[in-house]
Amino acid sequence: MFTIFVYLNTKLFSDNKYTFSLNEGQTPTIRFDELSLIAKLHLKNIEEDEILDVAYGLTQTRERYWYENSQQVELIVTGEQRSTSVGDVFEYNDKFWMISPFGFTEIYPQR
Numbered sequence: 001m002f003t004i005f006v007y008l009n010t011k012l013f014s015d016n017k018y019t020f021s022l023n024e025g026q027t028p029t030i031r032f033d034e035l036s037l038i039a040k041l042h043l044k045n046i047e048e049d050e051i052l053d054v055a056y057g058l059t060q061t062r063e064r065y066w067y068e069n070s071q072q073v074e075l076i077v078t079g080e081q082r083s084t085s086v087g088d089v090f091e092y093n094d095k096f097w098m099i100s101p102f103g104f105t106e107i108y109p110q111r
Contacts, residue, residue: 001044002092004055007035009087030098032109035089038081039067040074052090052097052104059084 011034039059046054058073059066060083067073067081075081084090089107090097097104 001042002046002048002051004041004043004051005037005091006039006041006055006059006084007037007089007091008082008084009089010034010036011087030087030089030107030109035109036077038075038077040076042072042074051092055090056084056099 009030041055041058043051043054043058058069065080066083067075084099086099086101088099089109090099090104096107096109098107
């Protein structure tokens, strides 16, 4: 079983205070205080190389709110939560992965 922590970024791309850029060849940095830990995902019966894709799929609202999946989602912050998007972060095995426009980018949040 894998446990993935879900962080929503409190800054938006439209916010001129957004702290990371996705310039080619650079590793984006993000301030840890801009992330809000909202949930843990408990994933089993998947391959490790599928974790991020599965986590992203599970945190999308489609037919029902994603956080209502009580078998795989442990909500830390109560109430409605938006779907994950570019700039949000997953953490597992002590590594942080930001959702990028195309895939995921390993990041190193600044505390």
